Amino acid sequence: APRVFSGIQPTADSFHLGNYLGALRQWVALQDSHDAFYCVVDLHAITVEHDPALLRHRSRVSAAQLLAMGIDQERSTLFVQSQVPEHAELAWVLGCLTGFGEAGRMTQFKDKSAKQGTSATTVGLFTYPVLMASDILLYTPEPGAGARLEVPVGEDQRQHLELTRTLAQRFNHRFGDTFVLPDGYIPKTAAKITDLQEPTVKMSKSASSPQGIVDLLEEPGPLRKKIMRAVTDTGTEVRYDEAEKPGVTNLMRIFAALDGTTPDAIEARYAGSGYGQFKKDLAAIVVDALTPIRERTQALLADEDELDKLLARGAERASAVASRTMEIVRDRVGFVGRGR
């Protein structure tokens, strides 16, 4: 089966609807057809200032949400990045193949560092995409005919994936064929879910206001209110039009993704009926989709020891693959082996 790898940062107490529709739903779907590795990337989460107790808590809440939405430790491998030290080790090697200017062109780095100012911007934030490349490439299948490595992510990770391919190619060229070049697996309509209050910018834990963001763990009451208060556009027509109607278009994307329908079908269904009924129905669909995830997450968090054990099992399986890849890398780069 083709490999799949993806990761998510434990930077908030809840994932949001953009994470879910842009990436996490695909994680769940791919675990039957793929040899899947899914990672809570806590090393990435310390590239900005953080609180240690909160980070540990959020890593567990993240893992619990992934299990709650259907990631199954029997059908895929779910683990916490810091439990597999090879991620940081490969990042060093790949960092030595990355141009300073090349890393400086990453738009997410430019945005985040501009917001923070140079004195608060860390070297870790700068090399963040190199760590992401190492996450993915550690789980490379053996190169050869038909070998595939797929990475389900939202649109905002496209540039980082491109860099990952570049670094894989560069390594292969210098040291011999080692890595399969990864392919993005980016959904068509839900690749970029936007802020409910500011529908031209992406929904984001760091940038969105609470009113603009739909948390997966939100209670039904506030959830309904947020959807009803989402910014819509002038006019009354439910029409899919990114340029003229970014607010309604975003809501239609959410509707289509959760209800398994298309923007065309939604337009037909609400022709002549205005925004009100559309939003009411959407609120019901969102509540129905998120309620079981919230309830299962809470149940999983009630037994922390059990959760930690489950994650340790994932780390063991991930380590088996990561250590094999790293052995090959060390040898090809020219490090002296310890012998046996």
Ligand code: TYM
């Ligand atoms: P992160 O933690 O910011 O987001 C996790 C996933 O959610 C997607 N996403 C969105 N999709 C659609 N609309 C949105 N508004 C939206 N916001 C977020 C992201 O594209 C992502 O797929 N660098 C990564 C984490 C990472 C990773 C990896 C991913 C580290 N190593 C290796 C894949 C493979 C990140 O910050 O995602």
